[in-house]
Amino acid sequence: MNPPQGFALRQVLMDSERLGRTLTRMAHEIVERHPDMDGVVLVGVRSRGFPLAQRLSQRMREASGVAPAVGALDITLYRDDLTTTVATQPILKGTDIPFTIDERTVILVDDVLYTGRTVRAALDELVDFGRPARIELAVLVDRGHRELPIRADYVGKTLTTARDENVQVMLQEEDGEDRVVLLEKTRKAAAAAKKKAPVSRGKKQR
Amino acid sequence: MSLSQRHLLGIEPLDVKDIQAILDTADSLREILDRPIKKVPALRGKTVVNLFYEPSTRTRSSFEMAERVLSADSLSIATASSSAAKGETLIDTVRNIEAMSPDMIVLRHASSGAPHFLARHCRAVIVNAGDGAHEHPTQALLDALTLRQKKGRVKGLKVAIVGDLLHSRVARSNIYCLQKLGAHVVLCGPPTLVPPGLDTLAPVTYDMNQAIEGADAIMMLRVQFERMTGGYFPSVREYHVRYGLTVERLRRAKRDVLILHPGPMNRGVEIASDVADGPYSVILDQVTNGVAVRMAVLFLLLGGAGES
Numbered sequence: 480m481n482p483p484q485g486f487a488l489r490q491v492l493m494d495s496e497r498l499g500r501t502l503t504r505m506a507h508e509i510v511e512r513h514p515d516m517d518g519v520v521l522v523g524v525r526s527r528g529f530p531l532a533q534r535l536s537q538r539m540r541e542a543s544g545v546a547p548a549v550g551a552l553d554i555t556l557y558r559d560d561l562t563t564t565v566a567t568q569p570i571l572k573g574t575d576i577p578f579t580i581d582e583r584t585v586i587l588v589d590d591v592l593y594t595g596r597t598v599r600a601a602l603d604e605l606v607d608f609g610r611p612a613r614i615e616l617a618v619l620v621d622r623g624h625r626e627l628p629i630r631a632d633y634v635g636k637t638l639t640t641a642r643d644e645n646v647q648v649m650l651q652e653e654d655g656e657d658r659v660v661l662l663e664k665t666r667k668a669a670a671a672a673k674k675k676a677p678v679s680r681g682k683k684q685r
Numbered sequence: 686m687s688l689s690q691r692h693l694l695g696i697e698p699l700d701v702k703d704i705q706a707i708l709d710t711a712d713s714l715r716e717i718l719d720r721p722i723k724k725v726p727a728l729r730g731k732t733v734v735n736l737f738y739e740p741s742t743r744t745r746s747s748f749e750m751a752e753r754v755l756s757a758d759s760l761s762i763a764t765a766s767s768s769a770a771k772g773e774t775l776i777d778t779v780r781n782i783e784a785m786s787p788d789m790i791v792l793r794h795a796s797s798g799a800p801h802f803l804a805r806h807c808r809a810v811i812v813n814a815g816d817g818a819h820e821h822p823t824q825a826l827l828d829a830l831t832l833r834q835k836k837g838r839v840k841g842l843k844v845a846i847v848g849d850l851l852h853s854r855v856a857r858s859n860i861y862c863l864q865k866l867g868a869h870v871v872l873c874g875p876p877t878l879v880p881p882g883l884d885t886l887a888p889v890t891y892d893m894n895q896a897i898e899g900a901d902a903i904m905m906l907r908v909q910f911e912r913m914t915g916g917y918f919p920s921v922r923e924y925h926v927r928y929g930l931t932v933e934r935l936r937r938a939k940r941d942v943l944i945l946h947p948g949p950m951n952r953g954v955e956i957a958s959d960v961a962d963g964p965y966s967v968i969l970d971q972v973t974n975g976v977a978v979r980m981a982v983l984f985l986l987l988g989g990a991g992e993s
Contacts, residue, residue: 553713556727556755561988568687568988571713607722 485668486645488660492620492636495657501635502531505617506538508633509586516545518612520580524589524601525553525572530652531619532588550576552587557600574604581609586633590648592618595629620659622646643669688985692804692811695820696861704865708830710981711974717754718976728757731987734782735761737793737814738769743948743972744814744823748791751979757987760787775799776806783807788987792816810986818854818880824947825858827978829866831971832902835943840867845896845938846887848906848928848955851878852913855947856906860886871896874906875928877917893928894937902943905930905956921954931957935965943967 523532797817
């Protein structure tokens with residue numbers, strides 16, 4: 480997959496092998512904290528948090544013998560910028576949590592933790608489905624620049640980034656390949672952005 | 686994803702892409718109706734006025750439900766209890782409503798073209814909830830959603846639309862919608878209830894047995910007694926014999942035929958009770974899908990900040 484318009488590849492952060500090892504480590508950390516795996520369920524934030532949650536579940540089975548149930552969360556309807564800044568409606572992919580989350584330990588899974596606004600929306604949506612005993616957060620990449628008091632419990636890789644950079648997670652299930660890359664704004668795009676105030680696009684900025 | 690139109694005035698001006706976007710969005714949104722808390726904050730702070738100049742239970746409550754689920758603030762005005770009963774014109778009523786700056790007006794009116802008139806004179810987004818004998822777009826969309834859900838597709842299906850075609854806005858919207866999605870539509874009704882020129886849109890037959898022969902779905906239309914000024918057929922009994930959907934007649938359709946009816950039903954007139962309550966009937970699925978389709982329309986027309 481090519482970088483989105485206005486961005487150029489700066490660095491490959493993870494290849495397929497490294498991504499696999501990172502997920503295995505995160506799965507072990509989750510199992511370590513919940514040895515009996517009692518009432519643990521995974522909920523992945525669409526799009527890429529969901530396949531990540533499925534992979535974590537599989538690796539947790541290898542580590543503990545129990546594969547936790549996996550649900551998918553589409554946070555679009557809970558975004559705080561839906562009627563103010565998003566120019567056109569993002570495509571809805573739908574929420575699908577085919578189990579109760581009451582009294583469970585829900586581990587929320589997403590690919591990149593940035594401003595924290597996605598996680599805020601996800602927490603609001605989750606509590607509309609029930610009252611979990613506990614909610615934890617697992618992310619593949621934490622790139623900093625939080626705008627809300629939110630932190631992750633399990634982190635694949637912590638990264639210092641500039642705001643005009645972009646972390647792109649590509650997964651076999653969604654993009655046809657496994658790769659995590661750091662992108663930077665092309666000079667042309669950066670100059671154009673300086674001229675006029677940044678316009679938010681339909682897609683999440685990361 | 687957004688629609689090519691700012692208003693939903695009818696199915697005729699929509700692209701196939703628009704129709705598919707609405708159906709796909711409705712599919713994603715339907716799940717909310719099964720949640721313990723049936724409410725999402727998507728349209729917080731948006732105001733919708735439901736302005737109904739004709740009696741309606743299903744459509745109005747369905748719009749109200751959709752508005753509440755998406756957290757829009759809504760206000761319903763039924764004309765029996767409004768200033769229209771005192772002789773206020775449509776444009777005056779709407780100018781007064783507009784002074785309260787609603788984001789959307791959902792209009793049901795007895796005159797064809799009333800929503801188009803409002804669209805020319807208002808800043809608000811207009812949704813047609815039925816105008817005269819012209820169009821009823823959300824009904825056609827929920828019918829298409831029900832067919833797609835039950836059959837997996839609409840393309841290639843044979844759909845018979847049977848009954849009072851003369852007074853039916855549902856029929857007209859459905860003809861446009863089903864044909865755009867690639868279904869084969871056959872129309873059927875007594876000659877007195879088929880408006881001249883309708884056969885330019887789809888083939889018309891006066892023989893019901895022929896219309897439902899091999900049909901994948903049959904849409905029964907309500908006999909709209911309240912709009913009838915003269916005698917369109919000799920008796921209700923004769924209508925039922927010639928154009929009523931009965932168990933015996935149903936055998937001519939495909940084995941997995943679906944029966945749709947936009948409601949309210951005249952049992953024993955256009956549809957026999959054992960068919961309406963039978964295994965092929967998807968009439969109550971239509972009602973659930975109605976809420977999902979209206980949520981999709983609200984979301985696609987009101988979500989997003991508009992052009993920026």
